[in-house]
Amino acid sequence: MPIEKIDNPNSIIGRKLNQLPGSGPEKGIQTLPGESERDIADFAGGSYLTTTVDTMVNWARSNSLWPFPFGTACCAIEFMSMVGSHYDVSRFGAEVVRFSPRQADLLLVEGTIVDKMGPVLKKIYDQMPEPRYVIAMGACATSGGFYRAYHVMQGIDEIIPVDIWVPGCPPTPDGLMYGILKLKEKIDRGEIRRS
Amino acid sequence: MAITRVAPGIVRVERQPLTFSQRLYIPQILAGMMVTLGHLLKNLVNMKRMLIISYPEVKRVYSERFRGRHILTSREDGTTRCVACFMCSTACPAECITIEAGEDERTREKFPVRYDIDLLRCIFCGYCVDACPEDAIYMTRDYEMAIDTRARAVVGLRDLVVPPNFPVDPMGYRPYYGKIQKSGTAGGTGVGQPLRQAPFDDDTAPNPELYRGGNA
Amino acid sequence: MSTLTRYSAIPYTGPAPTNRAPYVPKNAEPANARGEAIATTLGNAAMTQERGQDMPTFLVERARIADVLRNLAENPDLAFILPLDCFGTDYPDREERFDVVYQLYSLKNNERIRLKVRVGENDTVPTSTGVFKSFDWFEREVFDMFGVRFEGHPNMRRILCHEAFQGHALRKDYDPAQRWILTEQNVARIIPKIDPRFATEDTDFERVTLNLGPSHPATHGTLRIVVTLDGEKIIGADAEIGYLHRCFEKMSETHTYQQVIPYTDRLNYCSAIINNVGYALAVEKLLGIEAPARAQQVRLMLSEFWRIADHIVCISANLVDIGALTNYWYLMQPREEIIGLTEACSGARLLPSYVRVGGLAVDVPSNFLEQAQRLVDMLPRYIDDVEKLIWKNRIFRERVQGVAVISKEDAINFGFTGPCLRACGVPYDVRKASPYIGYETYDWDVPIAEGGDTYARFLVRFEEMRQSLRILQQAIDRGLPAGPVIVDNPYVALPPKSKVYNEMESLIYHFKLIMHGIQPPVGETYFQVEGGNGELGFYVVSDGTKNPYRVRVRPPCFPLFEAFGQMITGQTIPDAIGALGSLNIIAGELDH
Numbered sequence A: 001m002p003i004e005k006i007d008n009p010n011s012i013i014g015r016k017l018n019q020l021p022g023s024g025p026e027k028g029i030q031t032l033p034g035e036s037e038r039d040i041a042d043f044a045g046g047s048y049l050t051t052t053v054d055t056m057v058n059w060a061r062s063n064s065l066w067p068f069p070f071g072t073a074c075c076a077i078e079f080m081s082m083v084g085s086h087y088d089v090s091r092f093g094a095e096v097v098r099f100s101p102r103q104a105d106l107l108l109v110e111g112t113i114v115d116k117m118g119p120v121l122k123k124i125y126d127q128m129p130e131p132r133y134v135i136a137m138g139a140c141a142t143s144g145g146f147y148r149a150y151h152v153m154q155g156i157d158e159i160i161p162v163d164i165w166v167p168g169c170p171p172t173p174d175g176l177m178y179g180i181l182k183l184k185e186k187i188d189r190g191e192i193r194r195s
Numbered sequence B: 001m002a003i004t005r006v007a008p009g010i011v012r013v014e015r016q017p018l019t020f021s022q023r024l025y026i027p028q029i030l031a032g033m034m035v036t037l038g039h040l041l042k043n044l045v046n047m048k049r050m051l052i053i054s055y056p057e058v059k060r061v062y063s064e065r066f067r068g069r070h071i072l073t074s075r076e077d078g079t080t081r082c083v084a085c086f087m088c089s090t091a092c093p094a095e096c097i098t099i100e101a102g103e104d105e106r107t108r109e110k111f112p113v114r115y116d117i118d119l120l121r122c123i124f125c126g127y128c129v130d131a132c133p134e135d136a137i138y139m140t141r142d143y144e145m146a147i148d149t150r151a152r153a154v155v156g157l158r159d160l161v162v163p164p165n166f167p168v169d170p171m172g173y174r175p176y177y178g179k180i181q182k183s184g185t186a187g188g189t190g191v192g193q194p195l196r197q198a199p200f201d202d203d204t205a206p207n208p209e210l211y212r213g214g215n216a
Numbered sequence C: 001m002s003t004l005t006r007y008s009a010i011p012y013t014g015p016a017p018t019n020r021a022p023y024v025p026k027n028a029e030p031a032n033a034r035g036e037a038i039a040t041t042l043g044n045a046a047m048t049q050e051r052g053q054d055m056p057t058f059l060v061e062r063a064r065i066a067d068v069l070r071n072l073a074e075n076p077d078l079a080f081i082l083p084l085d086c087f088g089t090d091y092p093d094r095e096e097r098f099d100v101v102y103q104l105y106s107l108k109n110n111e112r113i114r115l116k117v118r119v120g121e122n123d124t125v126p127t128s129t130g131v132f133k134s135f136d137w138f139e140r141e142v143f144d145m146f147g148v149r150f151e152g153h154p155n156m157r158r159i160l161c162h163e164a165f166q167g168h169a170l171r172k173d174y175d176p177a178q179r180w181i182l183t184e185q186n187v188a189r190i191i192p193k194i195d196p197r198f199a200t201e202d203t204d205f206e207r208v209t210l211n212l213g214p215s216h217p218a219t220h221g222t223l224r225i226v227v228t229l230d231g232e233k234i235i236g237a238d239a240e241i242g243y244l245h246r247c248f249e250k251m252s253e254t255h256t257y258q259q260v261i262p263y264t265d266r267l268n269y270c271s272a273i274i275n276n277v278g279y280a281l282a283v284e285k286l287l288g289i290e291a292p293a294r295a296q297q298v299r300l301m302l303s304e305f306w307r308i309a310d311h312i313v314c315i316s317a318n319l320v321d322i323g324a325l326t327n328y329w330y331l332m333q334p335r336e337e338i339i340g341l342t343e344a345c346s347g348a349r350l351l352p353s354y355v356r357v358g359g360l361a362v363d364v365p366s367n368f369l370e371q372a373q374r375l376v377d378m379l380p381r382y383i384d385d386v387e388k389l390i391w392k393n394r395i396f397r398e399r400v401q402g403v404a405v406i407s408k409e410d411a412i413n414f415g416f417t418g419p420c421l422r423a424c425g426v427p428y429d430v431r432k433a434s435p436y437i438g439y440e441t442y443d444w445d446v447p448i449a450e451g452g453d454t455y456a457r458f459l460v461r462f463e464e465m466r467q468s469l470r471i472l473q474q475a476i477d478r479g480l481p482a483g484p485v486i487v488d489n490p491y492v493a494l495p496p497k498s499k500v501y502n503e504m505e506s507l508i509y510h511f512k513l514i515m516h517g518i519q520p521p522v523g524e525t526y527f528q529v530e531g532g533n534g535e536l537g538f539y540v541v542s543d544g545t546k547n548p549y550r551v552r553v554r555p556p557c558f559p560l561f562e563a564f565g566q567m568i569t570g571q572t573i574p575d576a577i578g579a580l581g582s583l584n585i586i587a588g589e590l591d592h
């Protein structure tokens, strides 16, 4: 696919067209283990020629993720950018931001979870209905980041299982969207963790 | 907003009571709707000017300083530039770089036997790039790093080392203090040396100290 | 090839820092003289002056501290009525190992004062909550972090750490990584009790206690408020904080001066660069150096851009809270462009870590001014749109007018600074009161508003964005001064990379700086900047080693949120939500 540069007179942000996620010149290096080449259609939710009910169900699940943003810190501000006008996450059917864990199926943990917050997070996870997925966003949620400190949880996998880990501090909105796409792909493959 | 000057350098923003027509509520609602309608029309007429970046079809081009995933550069002969001097791991506030140094038998030069960056710990501050005296560690514009196990987030030499003449296009944050004219390496030699055997193999387990496992 | 010929000395000719030399502030003499004058005015025998500090500093007898604070506040000539900060420092080698430090500000004379009390491990300090309401939480924090008890304090319990926590984290003998796990059984113990100050007796309906947060959409992250309701009316409220206590101060003590900069980013993450600037200026003050003019102007411009971005986040989130969702999308657009500019300069979007002690990490891109000009042209359009949508809208007006009023006296007594104080009609802005990085050379005004309610805070924030744009336009018109962006001092800043690669001497400096860090002279200093929410101060103590001995951040949100309980008493829940947004509480800074 040819790469096209787009110029928008209203914005100082550069854009380019037609690039696969996980490809492009910045991916000229070896990809991270576990990454494979895929078509854009797979990512954008375009493949809906389903054969079995299971696939159908998985497709439905993966295209209507209702996130519960458990935002505590700086990463939550980047999440605000992602639902903001530039990145508009509703294109993936994930715009129905639910602030009630009972109605959500994707727990997005954005930001540092400190020990005082841990039981709260656990409780919210327990309240979510199955199937539920967890994305840990940012260094803090995934591992504690550079806070090797007396009051910071060293990664939320101490208390709840995590499906996708998004490195970055904070991850860019596109990096987080890539994480959501990876989760969609994981659901499409039928890998659902039941816990 | 009405502004009154109360003293040099100080202005007061006046509270304005609503006029009668504004209190009627409906006209103002309509006026507000006009604003939104204006935006809608503007966007409809000129879709190209819409600010949305439809990732993944359209991607944002980050600047040449973008601090994304790291790479380790190579000399012309294919050896890694890194001399395992531990400067980057000392400067790293997150202590997420683990290096084990080895020594080349022939040239008596140090090189990394293991170079692990825990991407989940890393805060992408670029201090390692600033600290490297060997031009060995760069950052790329790669932000698509999401992974599905915690263990895989520890990237080693296998994922970091890039071949010589790696294109500049994907490069992000590099040492930027002025123009670089590199006439030699103060720390070690490089050009013209025999190729060094790659010191890593594929089944090395990630360093257990870097992650607490359980999820792999 | 001869190898030695290409090495040359780099041009630094200044002195090498002698380790453990005492810090001599530039204004030590005037501060000494002013301190003597204050002591004479007060005529108080309980104070001994500490000379050679950057502001008048006194050592006060432990038992008399509350009286001294009251005298300072009530003396009409001094009028130190704005409580800035109260914190501890630990010197384990001393017999009375803790210092409790109080910092006050006088709006009348535009000056600061620092008081210190020495406390042993088993001593108590009389509480000063009777003088300054603000010190209620500050004293709890000192107790939490150091274990210093305050006698007569109405609510002496932990504030930041959880209840299962053992020990006191900022003591020097506390292991920074020692965690204590809070189990769900323990959680039951951290139900906050309604502060007796706020509870009133008579109720018309059944009393209901309602818990908001810490994970509640309207509390923006990690704030928790427990309100007692009488019907719909709030008759008592207590806030519980610490749900984002990330140990900034302890982490600073375990990292070098340059490594603290990414941590400062994460205090007020809505305007990260202002935190960078404040911290860097504090350390530069301690080092007695000044960043080059080019760096200062870039710092100023980015600070102003991020002040706008900070206000944008506050305003748009607040409008979402009161039901005006469209504004969120309109305001997030220019903010994303500001992020784009920052990313082009520093390489990161939100938390740039762009400033270094001594200057900037890298020079700005060559088209920086053009892009800044485009942004300055672009921003008013979006602000206008939002103003059109809200100002004359009756629903909006009725949601904000007369809501969560705080009087001028209360605001000062609670230690308010920034837009919330200016919304009460007090024109205090650090950029005007004690200008730094060249704010005095720009023509701009401090906006104030009357009323102290949510509406007034909106008015001030909108006008501040316009004033910031004025400053930015002038800065763009002036152009950036030519020259380096970081000081040419190899004991502070890394030498240029081209020299590191090619010259032995620079390489050695480079190694030394990375390994041994910056080693400022021994002493303490305080520097304040105007953050998005008010006075953001950094108090840095150096013991001559590469790690700061103590870094204290004066978080502007802390007193704001402290007063919140009082502000919403008598209001309804929806109003309280609107008011919370208008205070712009940033959890990262609140809990540091």
Ligand code: SF4
Pocket: A073, A074, A075, A076, A110, A111, A112, A137, A138, A139, A140, A141, A145, A168, A169, A170, A171, B123, C266, C351
């Ligand atoms: S990962 Fe970084 S950006 Fe995200 S919450 Fe932690 S410190 Fe903030």
Ligand code: SF4
Pocket: B088, B091, B092, B093, B094, B095, B096, B097, B117, B121, B122, B123, B124, B125, B126, B127, B128, B129
């Ligand atoms: S970017 Fe910062 S945190 Fe990441 S490896 Fe480099 S120095 Fe460490």
Ligand code: SF4
Pocket: B081, B082, B083, B084, B085, B086, B087, B088, B089, B099, B131, B132, B133, B134, B135, B136, B137
């Ligand atoms: S600082 Fe550079 S040369 Fe030294 S260990 Fe790190 S990458 Fe290698």
